[in-house]
Amino acid sequence: MMSPAMRRRLPAVVTATLLVAMIVSGYLRYPKFDGQAIYDLFIDNGFLLVAAIGATFVILSGGIDLSVGAVAGFSTMFAAWLIVRQGWTSWLVILIVLAIGTLAGLLMGAAIHYLEIQPFIVTLAGLFLFRGLCFVIDDNSISIRDPFIAGIAEARFQLPGGTSITLSAFIAIAVLAVAAYVLHYMRFGRQVYALGGSEQSALLMGVPVARTKLAVYAVSGFCSAFAGVLYIFYIQSGDPSIGVGLELDAIAAVVIGGTLLTGGTGTVLGTLLGVLVFGMVKTILNFEGTLSSWWVRIFVGSLLLAFILLQRLMVARKTPAPA
Amino acid sequence: MTEPVLEMKGISKEFSGARALVGVDFRLFPGEIHALMGENGAGKSTLIKVLTGVYHPDAGQVTLDGEVVRITSPLQAQKAGISTVYQEVNLCTNLSVAENVFLGREPRRMGAIHWARMRSDAAQLVRRVGLELDVSAPLGSYPLAIQQLVAIVRAVAISAKVLILDEPTSSLDRSEVEQLFAVMRRLKEQGVAILFVTHFLEQVYEICDRVTILRNGALVGEHMVAELERKRLVQLMIGKALGELEELTEHIRPAVGKAMIRAEGLGRNGAIAPFNLDVHAGEVVGLAGLLGSGRTEVARLLFGADHADSGKVLIDGEPANLRTPNAAIERSIAFCSENRRAEGLVPELSVRENMILALQAARGWTRPLSTEKRDELVARYMKALDIRPSNPDLPVSSLSGGNQQKVLLARWLITQPRLLILDEPTRGIDIGAKTEIQKLVVELSEGGMAVLFISAELEEVLRLSHTIGVLRDRQLVSQIANAPEINADRIMEIIASGAPA
Ligand SMILES: Nc1ncnc2c1ncn2[C@@H]1O[C@H](COP(=O)(O)OP(=O)(O)OP(=O)(O)O)[C@@H](O)[C@H]1O
Ligand SMILES: [Mg+2]
Numbered sequence: 001m002m003s004p005a006m007r008r009r010l011p012a013v014v015t016a017t018l019l020v021a022m023i024v025s026g027y028l029r030y031p032k033f034d035g036q037a038i039y040d041l042f043i044d045n046g047f048l049l050v051a052a053i054g055a056t057f058v059i060l061s062g063g064i065d066l067s068v069g070a071v072a073g074f075s076t077m078f079a080a081w082l083i084v085r086q087g088w089t090s091w092l093v094i095l096i097v098l099a100i101g102t103l104a105g106l107l108m109g110a111a112i113h114y115l116e117i118q119p120f121i122v123t124l125a126g127l128f129l130f131r132g133l134c135f136v137i138d139d140n141s142i143s144i145r146d147p148f149i150a151g152i153a154e155a156r157f158q159l160p161g162g163t164s165i166t167l168s169a170f171i172a173i174a175v176l177a178v179a180a181y182v183l184h185y186m187r188f189g190r191q192v193y194a195l196g197g198s199e200q201s202a203l204l205m206g207v208p209v210a211r212t213k214l215a216v217y218a219v220s221g222f223c224s225a226f227a228g229v230l231y232i233f234y235i236q237s238g239d240p241s242i243g244v245g246l247e248l249d250a251i252a253a254v255v256i257g258g259t260l261l262t263g264g265t266g267t268v269l270g271t272l273l274g275v276l277v278f279g280m281v282k283t284i285l286n287f288e289g290t291l292s293s294w295w296v297r298i299f300v301g302s303l304l305l306a307f308i309l310l311q312r313l314m315v316a317r318k319t320p321a322p323a
Numbered sequence: 324m325t326e327p328v329l330e331m332k333g334i335s336k337e338f339s340g341a342r343a344l345v346g347v348d349f350r351l352f353p354g355e356i357h358a359l360m361g362e363n364g365a366g367k368s369t370l371i372k373v374l375t376g377v378y379h380p381d382a383g384q385v386t387l388d389g390e391v392v393r394i395t396s397p398l399q400a401q402k403a404g405i406s407t408v409y410q411e412v413n414l415c416t417n418l419s420v421a422e423n424v425f426l427g428r429e430p431r432r433m434g435a436i437h438w439a440r441m442r443s444d445a446a447q448l449v450r451r452v453g454l455e456l457d458v459s460a461p462l463g464s465y466p467l468a469i470q471q472l473v474a475i476v477r478a479v480a481i482s483a484k485v486l487i488l489d490e491p492t493s494s495l496d497r498s499e500v501e502q503l504f505a506v507m508r509r510l511k512e513q514g515v516a517i518l519f520v521t522h523f524l525e526q527v528y529e530i531c532d533r534v535t536i537l538r539n540g541a542l543v544g545e546h547m548v549a550e551l552e553r554k555r556l557v558q559l560m561i562g563k564a565l566g567e568l569e570e571l572t573e574h575i576r577p578a579v580g581k582a583m584i585r586a587e588g589l590g591r592n593g594a595i596a597p598f599n600l601d602v603h604a605g606e607v608v609g610l611a612g613l614l615g616s617g618r619t620e621v622a623r624l625l626f627g628a629d630h631a632d633s634g635k636v637l638i639d640g641e642p643a644n645l646r647t648p649n650a651a652i653e654r655s656i657a658f659c660s661e662n663r664r665a666e667g668l669v670p671e672l673s674v675r676e677n678m679i680l681a682l683q684a685a686r687g688w689t690r691p692l693s694t695e696k697r698d699e700l701v702a703r704y705m706k707a708l709d710i711r712p713s714n715p716d717l718p719v720s721s722l723s724g725g726n727q728q729k730v731l732l733a734r735w736l737i738t739q740p741r742l743l744i745l746d747e748p749t750r751g752i753d754i755g756a757k758t759e760i761q762k763l764v765v766e767l768s769e770g771g772m773a774v775l776f777i778s779a780e781l782e783e784v785l786r787l788s789h790t791i792g793v794l795r796d797r798q799l800v801s802q803i804a805n806a807p808e809i810n811a812d813r814i815m816e817i818i819a820s821g822a823p824a
Contacts, residue, residue, distance in 0.1 A: 008461065185435035187427065190418070194426055197415030204377065204413040205477075206398040206427050264417035 011258035011310055012270040019273055022280040030287045036163045041279040043165065046172035047072070047230040049275045052250040052257075053179045054223025056271045059254050060183070061216045062196040062263030063119040067108065067126030068224045069246030071101050073239070074130040075228025080142035080238025083149075090148040094232075098225045104130070105221020109214040127247070134240035141239035144232065153233040168233045175226065179268045192216055196263025252304050253278050260311055277303070326389060328353045328516045329374075329405075329485055334383035336369055338721060341712060343369040344540045346383070351485060351516045356507060358527045358548070359520045360560055361537035362753040363725025364711045367520050368410050370537070371489050375400040375407050388484075401427070406483035410490050410520075410724045410751070412470045414477070416463030421445035423462050424477045448476050453502040467662050468494045468614045472503075479506055486510060487518045490724065492526060493751045494661065496614045496779050504530050522725075522753050524553055536560055561755045581640045583773040584656070584742050586625065588634030595620040597633050598799035600792060602742060607764065607774040609788030609805075611781055611814050617797040618777045619661060622744045625775065626658035627651040652685045657740035659732055661747040661777075667731045668719050675701050675715035677730050682738045704733040707763065709756060725752045732760065736767075743767065744775045749783065761787060781811040793817045 026033045042049070051068050058065045075097040082088040082096070104126065111122045155167035183189035191212045194202040203209050231242055257274030259266025281299050285291050327350040336344040344366045351357050359367050372378045374385065376394040385392055387403060394400050400407070414423045422429075424445045429436045445458040452472055462470055471494050478486060488507075492500050507517055507530060519531060527534060527548060534551065536543040536559045543559050582601035590597030595617040602608045610618045623629040625636065627645035636643050638654055645651045648658070660666045668677050678701050683692060692700075701715050708729040710722075719730055728751050735743060745764070749757045764787055768774050778784050784791060785805065793801040793814060801817050803809065 181435075187429055187431075187436070190422060190426055190429060190436070193418055193422075194415045197417035198413075201413040201415050204375075204397050204407070204409055205415070205423075206396075206401040208396075208398055264415070 008265055009258070011256075011307060012267065012273060014310065015256055015258060015270065015273040015277055015307075019277050019280060022277065022284065026280070026284055026287070033283075033287060034163075035161050037283060039159070039163055039165045039169065041276055041283065042169040042172065044282075045275050045279040046166075046169045047227040047234065048246070048249055048253065048278065049172045049272065050175050050223050050230060051227040051246055052253040052271050052275050053175060053268055054220035054227075055247070055250040055254050056179070056257075056259055056266065056268050057183075057192060057216050057219045057223075058119075059251070059259050059261060060196045060263055060266055061192045061213065062199065063112065063213070063216065064123065064251070065105075065108075065217065065220045065224075066120065066123040066247050067104070067130060068220065068227070068250055069243035069248075070127040070130035070134070071104055071221060071224035072228035072231060072243035072246055073134050073241065075101055075225040076231050076238040076242050077134045077137045077142070077240055078238070079229070079232055080144050081137050083144055083146055084142050084238075090144075090146045094229055097228065098222060101225020101228070102218050102222040105217040105219065105224070106214055108221070109217030112217065113210050113213045131240075131244075137238075138240060141237050141242075143237035145236075149232060149236060153236055166233075168230050172230060175223070176268060176272055183268060188212070188215065193264055196265075198264075249278065249300075252300055255311075256300075256303055256307050258307075261308070325352055327351055327386075328388060330386040331370070331374065332384050332386070334370065334373055334385075335381045336366075336373055336378060337381055342540050344373070344380070347537065347540070347542045349535055349542075350545075351518055352533075353484070353516045354511055354514045355533060356511055356517045356519055356531045358531040358534040359518060359537065360522075360527065360534055360556070361543075362561055363729070363751075363756060364539075364723040365537040365560075365753075366540040367537060368489055368723060369540075371407065371409070371487055371518070371520070375405060375487070398427075401481060401483075404484040405487065406478045406481040406485070407487040408471075408474045408478045408489060408491050412467065412474050414462055414470060414474055416470070417461060419459045420449065420456055420462050420465070420473055421458040423473055424448060424458075424480055426477075428481065445476075448480050449473070452476055452506060453499070466615065466619070468496070468499065471495065472499060475503060475506070479510065483515065485516050485518070489520045490522070490751055491519075492521055492523065494747065494779065499614060500526070522751065522757070524556065524754065527556070528553070538562055557754060560753070582637070583639065584625065585637040585640075586634065587637065589624055589631050589636060590633045591620065591624060591629055592632050594629065594797065595624065596798045600625075600799065600802070602773040602775055604741070604773050605768055605771050606790065607768045607776055607788045609784035609791045610775065610777045610794060611784050611791055612794030612818060614779070615797075616794040616818075617799075618794055619746055620797070621792075621794070621799070622658060622746050622775060622777060625651075625742075626656055626744060628658065649684070652681065652738070655738075655741040656744065657681065657735035657738050657742070658744040659735045659746060659748055661750065668727055670718065670720035672719060673716050674705075674710070674719050674722065674730055677719045678704065678715070678733045678737060681734045685738055700737050704737055707736075708733055709759065725756065728752055729756065729760075736763075740772065742773045742775065744777075746777045747779065748776075749778065749780070781814055785809065785811060785814070 051072060055065060055068060079093045079097045082093045083090050108122050108126050111117055112119045152167055156164040158164050183192065191207045194205065194207050195209065195212050199209060232238065253274035254271050255261060256277055257270030259270060278300060282296050285295050329351040331349040334344050334347045347370060349370065361367055369378065373380045376396045376399055385394060392403060394403060421442045425441050430440045430444060431437055442458050449456050449458060452475065454472060462473060471491060475491055491503065511517060521527060531548045533545065534548050535545045538560065583604045584602050586598060586600040588597040588599065610621060612618050624631050627647050627650055630646065636645050643654055679692065679697055705713055705715060710726050710729045719727060722730065732748055749760055752760065764774055764776065776784060776787055788805050791803050791805055792799055795818050
């Protein structure tokens with residue numbers, strides 16, 4: 001029989017196994033699949049990783065955030081507009097959009113907690129608001145020619161074996177490390193899990209529920225904006241329709257990474273695995289070359305379904321163990 | 324005389340028109356164990372929740388250490404030195420035992436949670452109440468009684484000046500209760516003031532110094548336990564003298580004919596060793612055994628809540644496939660679970676909807692009950708079980724703990740099952756209602772219902788059962804016919820020795 005602690009990690013273990021299998025088969029099947037392809041996973045999916053980290057906080061706390069993609073898209077547009085049209089200093093602009101994202105999350109969290117509206121509804125409203133604002137700024141993309149942005153976008157670290165990694169990918173990994181530390185080693189992290197376990201119990205155990213909930217959505221808002229900033233480094237422009245559906249990809253990655261949608265169980269490292277699986281699906285289909293990109297969605301969709309079924313099974317089996 | 328560490332004066336609290344507390348005074352002295360008693364719905368838990376800031380009182384004031392305080396949240400109460408175990412286990416089942424014990428007070432090293440120390444400290448604290456647990460396993464993987472002990476461990480670990488225990492002993496066995504009392508005595512010596520809610524009179528007389536009695540939200544009186552007779556205490560609680568339950572006249576009823584339900588070699592790995600068990604129509608079979616001895620597991624197998632690895636179930640002599648609870652419900656088996664919060668009531672639904680749930684499920688959703696029929700059934704059982712307040716439209720979560728338990732019982736009684744499995748049906752139920760429920764069980768069995776009765780209270784099992792099954796270490800070690808010479812000590816002996824009678 002499996003110990004309960006092991007059973008909780010089962011989805012993450014399955015994901016990890018799947019990832020390794022995908023990488024090995026990619027390596028065997030495609031001659032061009034080398035070490036660099038692995039780094040490219042991080043480079044091409046850095047923004048998804050950061051967005052998914054924010055989503056992990058929210059989902060762990062028992063909530064949901066649908067505004068992720070819209071906030072990210074808005075961040076690219078607003079930053080591009082400030083830098084290109086208003087001539088503001090680019091690093092300052094980046095700080096501003098990060099602050100706006102955080103504030104937006106905070107406000108949504110406040111609406112959810114104090115007005116007792118479903119997170120689904122509040123963040124859906126946030127999605128429409130920010131996506132709308134994108135198009136208020138401009139219908140078309142605004143390309144950014146800024147030395148600071150270009151500098152970061154092009155910064156690469158050489159790694160052994162002729163491979164390299166971008167600064168953006170590095171930043172995404174740093175965000176991951178910070179998030180893992182916060183969730184595992186800070187009291188705030190424990191409070192997030194407690195909240196996701198049972199809000200009622202958390203309250204009675206003395207968890208500052210209001211503060212924790214607001215903070216969780218603020219973290220998600222911050223990560224969404226951060227994902228937007230990484231987009232800017234990736235494509236060096238602002239685009240009103242960028243990040244459409246990013247929230248869904250992020251949620252999918254979180255679930256595939258073993259976090260329960262009902263909250264309270266999961267880790268950001270699992271989320272990393274989820275993002276990498278997501279990226280590997282894209283990579284493999286790219287290498288295949290002949291398949292349409294919709295196969296990515298279909299494959300990820302099936303994977304998601306499989307994982308949700310797995311979770312159901314685990315919850316159904318949760319009869320108390322012998323004392 | 325010393326000053327009270329805590330004083331509540333003129334506390335009133337109304338819930339949308341219903342008055343839960345009316346001008347209640349309460350005081351608590353350091354180094355004293357103070358019982359708070361009253362019927363189900365008297366307002367005990369509400370008084371506690373006002374004190375810890377879960378509810379805000381409509382009137383009244385709280386004085387802590389001689390200073391008037393306004394406590395607005397459980398967190399603030401904790402910081403002010405008030406530590407609480409609430410009536411229902413209110414911990415997070417997704418977190419590990421250690422995390423639950425230390426949530427909000429995790430030991431840290433250079434700002435980071437010190438996991439190794441947290442685990443070893445938790446293991447040590449848990450050991451002090453006589454438990455050996457894997458503290459890194461999620462709390463939800465342990466049975467309710469263990470969860471209740473962990474809640475107590477948590478409350479005790481927060482070295483507080485006021486410790487509040489709202490029915491902490493409801494799902495504990497004698498030995499755990501003894502452990503708890505040892506802890507309480509130690510804290511008392513250290514000068515901690517303890518507020519203790521229980522429905523067990525013996526516990527009050529064993530450990531409490533002073534008792535405050537509430538009735539219908541109002542203060543009845545405060546007495547020294549030593550100066551108060553039991554009879555008088557009960558009278559104060561229920562407002563009248565308690566009728567005694569007549570002795571069961573025919574204890575040993577010969578088992579006539581085929582068993583209504585028979586388990587042959589039924590077992591499940593790690594839960595319960597294969598056992599044979601018969602329950603006849605009109606018979607009450609009681610299960611006795613310590614915590615974790617497999618009592619609940621027997622019930623779950625018979626109800627199809629768990630899958631058996633071996634053996635079979637015969638109903639009226641025919642093999643029956645009880646793979647799911649639904650199959651069992653169709654065969655007229657009802658199971659009133661001990662865990663009302665996780666497996667029983669749906670808090671958002673009304674009392675009426677909760678009561679009707681099992682019957683509706685048995686009929687299938689395509690054949691809804693008529694409104695009149697439904698209302699009549701609900702009204703009948705609300706009256707029979709004296710569920711208060713007697714308004715079936717209230718959300719069940721607004722009822723007191725004991726009254727919620729009655730709703731769960733009513734849900735299964737309404738289905739008029741042939742086999743009724745009761746797992747700790749009188750947990751958290753006040754002394755008056757308890758006798759009522761025991762009477763009801765006797766009546767039902769006389770009417771031909773087969774009853775499997777599980778309770779941590781041996782006296783209760785002895786009073787009601789025709790046959791007693793004794794469990795030990797996940798094994799049904801003995802089945803004996805009840806007889807006048809069989810008493811709690813005899814059962815305890817069997818449990819201890821594991822030998823059949
Ligand atoms: N949240 C609530 N909303 C509405 N009514 C409530 C709420 N909580 C309690 N009540 C009502 O207040 C009264 C007192 O309930 P309380 O839980 O304090 O009783 P109790 O003495 O603890 O009973 P028990 O022994 O059954 O636990 C009951 O009539 C109950 O229905
Ligand atoms: Mg109560």
